[in-house]
Amino acid sequence: MTQSQQRQDVPATTGQAVFDAIVVGAGFAGMYMLHRLRGLGLSVRVLEAGSDVGGTWFWNRYPGARCDIESMQYSYQFSDELQQEWNWSEKYATQPEILRYANHVADRFDLRRDIRFDTRVETVRYDESSRRWNVSTDRGDTLTARFCIMATGCLSAPNRPVFDGLDTFRGRIYHTGEWPHEDVDFTGLRVAVVGTGSSAIQAVPIIAKQAAHLYVFQRTPHFSVPAHNAPLTPEFRDGIKARYGEFRRTAKEQFAGVHFNYNPKSALEVSPEERRRQYEARWAYGGVSFMGAFSDLLFDRDANATAAGFVRDKIREIVRDPVVADALSPHDIIGCKRLCVDTDYYATFNRDNVTLVDIRGHRIERMTPAGVHALGREYAVDAIVMATGFDAMTGALKRIDIRGRSGESLRDKWQDGPRTYLGLAMAGFPNLFTITGPGSPSVLTNMLPSIEQHVEWIADCIATLRRQGKTLIEPTPEAEDRWVEHVNQVAGTNLRSACSSWYVGANIPGKPRVFMPYIGGLPDYLRKCEEVVATGYEGFSIG
Ligand code: FAD
Numbered sequence: 263m264t265q266s267q268q269r270q271d272v273p274a275t276t277g278q279a280v281f282d283a284i285v286v287g288a289g290f291a292g293m294y295m296l297h298r299l300r301g302l303g304l305s306v307r308v309l310e311a312g313s314d315v316g317g318t319w320f321w322n323r324y325p326g327a328r329c330d331i332e333s334m335q336y337s338y339q340f341s342d343e344l345q346q347e348w349n350w351s352e353k354y355a356t357q358p359e360i361l362r363y364a365n366h367v368a369d370r371f372d373l374r375r376d377i378r379f380d381t382r383v384e385t386v387r388y389d390e391s392s393r394r395w396n397v398s399t400d401r402g403d404t405l406t407a408r409f410c411i412m413a414t415g416c417l418s419a420p421n422r423p424v425f426d427g428l429d430t431f432r433g434r435i436y437h438t439g440e441w442p443h444e445d446v447d448f449t450g451l452r453v454a455v456v457g458t459g460s461s462a463i464q465a466v467p468i469i470a471k472q473a474a475h476l477y478v479f480q481r482t483p484h485f486s487v488p489a490h491n492a493p494l495t496p497e498f499r500d501g502i503k504a505r506y507g508e509f510r511r512t513a514k515e516q517f518a519g520v521h522f523n524y525n526p527k528s529a530l531e532v533s534p535e536e537r538r539r540q541y542e543a544r545w546a547y548g549g550v551s552f553m554g555a556f557s558d559l560l561f562d563r564d565a566n567a568t569a570a571g572f573v574r575d576k577i578r579e580i581v582r583d584p585v586v587a588d589a590l591s592p593h594d595i596i597g598c599k600r601l602c603v604d605t606d607y608y609a610t611f612n613r614d615n616v617t618l619v620d621i622r623g624h625r626i627e628r629m630t631p632a633g634v635h636a637l638g639r640e641y642a643v644d645a646i647v648m649a650t651g652f653d654a655m656t657g658a659l660k661r662i663d664i665r666g667r668s669g670e671s672l673r674d675k676w677q678d679g680p681r682t683y684l685g686l687a688m689a690g691f692p693n694l695f696t697i698t699g700p701g702s703p704s705v706l707t708n709m710l711p712s713i714e715q716h717v718e719w720i721a722d723c724i725a726t727l728r729r730q731g732k733t734l735i736e737p738t739p740e741a742e743d744r745w746v747e748h749v750n751q752v753a754g755t756n757l758r759s760a761c762s763s764w765y766v767g768a769n770i771p772g773k774p775r776v777f778m779p780y781i782g783g784l785p786d787y788l789r790k791c792e793e794v795v796a797t798g799y800e801g802f803s804i805g
């Protein structure tokens with residue numbers, strides 16, 4: 263029997279509807295939030311749309327899915343026993359291994375008894391007279407709580423582009439972010455993958471090995487660097503575990519909260535030979551630390567161009583057909599879209615059964631009963647894999663009808679882009695918190711420590727209110743305005759805000775173009791959060 267078959271979650275028709283806190287989402291954020299709030303003695307209910315814990319790692323089961331922050335860092339640190347007892351098997355853990363870890367955490371801390379699965383939250387409404395939130399679900403019931411914590415994820419609302427004729431397609435359609443739980447075998451099939459972001463870049467090499475033929479529909483090429491994944495030896499693991507506390511502490515002093523070797527030099531101050539040596543060393547090591555080769559890669563276009571040129575040269579070395587190599591080569595800023603990390607992605611295009619369909623400057627015209635119509639012809643396939651990403655950062659929240667004081671709708675408040683104070687809370691929405699919300703470093707960092715920091719900040723805040731006999735906390739509009747202005751000002755200094763990425767909402771038609779995460783770096787952000795607490799929650803009104 264699997265863990266989920268043994269699961270002891272809350273039945274749908276549980277009698278209790280009144281709680282101290284409701285948490286929406288049972289990914290890593292919601293799981294830890296539950297654990298912390300329980301520790302304060304609060305009654306808590308977690309509501310989760312999926313049928314088990316894990317969030318991202320529950321939904322994204324596509325072939326090749328794995329993390330690209332090294333496993334020893336992409337894990338919780340709140341419990342030393344937990345981090346000592348768990349043994350990651352590879353440098354970058356696979357999705358099944360990360361999901362096993364999430365299940366282990368749920369079992370170890372007995373989380374499931376307060377989680378209701380298969381329950382999607384539809385509306386979240388503030389009742390000013392009772393100072394409580396009413397949370398209604400697709401089960402037709404309403405729960406109520408003083409505090410509502412949205413742990414709904416930054417990359418959890420799948421982007422399903424509308425293609426004419428999609429419903430006429432005779433084969434199976436998959437989305438990487440909603441992958442079926444049963445094995446999907448593409449052996450002998452003709453397959454189309456739509457998209458070339460991180461998900462596609464992981465899936466394509468594996469699907470290519472199974473499929474009779476694979477067509478990869480590329481609207482924009484993304485930069486990718488090799489993972490060089492490998493098993494972790496016990497010696498390596500034990501070495502880190504022996505100084506895990508120190509290892510974690512120093513990671514938080516880094517811009518993205520991840521240990522990697524940052525070179526403080528400018529790419530433009532060193533000789534071409536030195537530059538090449540740096541890039542070669544990082545290419546050989548693998549992973550996103552490539553962008554740490556020089557300090558100005560994300561601040562100076564000329565510096566960035568040196569790194570982009572190096573990767574384009576690598577693509578030309580790997581891909582035999584120069585026309586395909588050129589089509590796979592991005593000509594914009596490296597690291598502006600999220601840098602991808604791959605295992606044999608570019609080499610996959612040397613296979614006879616793989617065709618890159620470069621629709622740059624065009625679009626997929628329509629789906630037909632037999633396949634995909636693009637560039638004036640039909641590509642006949644048996645299955646289509648949508649690797650089309652997510653309505654990132656705001657999507658999961660805006661898909662819920664959230665209404666604060668005087669019935670103000672979050673969708674209206676955010677119609678020109680998200681507005682938060684520290685990515686943690688919003689004016690007009692008292693006692694409602696967001697974990698890794700827009701306006702916090704979130705997706706620009708190693709997410710696990712960022713999640714933990716938010717969870718701990720929120721739990722401490724609630725504990726303080728209770729100690730003081732208070733029942734309400736809410737950012738002032740002025741503090742929120744100042745923070746939004748700061749988030750935008752810092753974004754303007756970084757090349758990452760300069761391209762059409764999901765960071766700025768460019769992947770979703772009609773979404774306002776605003777750089778959503780906070781790009782001032784984790785250390786500055788942590789300091790700001792600590793200062794707010796030290797000054798008695800500066801920028802919040804408490805009542
Ligand atoms: P999620 O894991 O997204 O969980 C949110 C949960 O909320 C989901 O289970 C969802 O079903 C639920 N939910 C949403 N809306 C509702 C609703 N209305 N009602 C009920 N439930 C709802 N980050 C890294 O730092 N390193 C990595 O290597 C990395 N790899 C990634 C790989 C993939 C394929 C993806 C998609 C993301 C990756 N990320 C990575 C980001 C990843 O999302 C975070 O690291 C982390 O798992 C987020 O946890 P979370 O709990 O905040 O959100």
Ligand code: N01
Pocket residue numbers: 328329330331417423424438456457458459460461462464479480481482600603626649650651652705764769
């Ligand atoms: O999504 P994406 P993703 N017609 O948005 C294309 C994390 N993650 O799921 O670039 C045709 O990056 C779109 O084209 P374009 C990580 O943070 C991490 O791959 O917009 N194509 C793009 O190519 C990542 O950044 C890992 O022109 C369409 C692709 O679909 C984030 O999740 C693994 C289209 C979407 O790429 C999202 O990654 C996976 C249309 N109408 C995910 N609409 C790790 O390795 C979209 N596209 C850790």
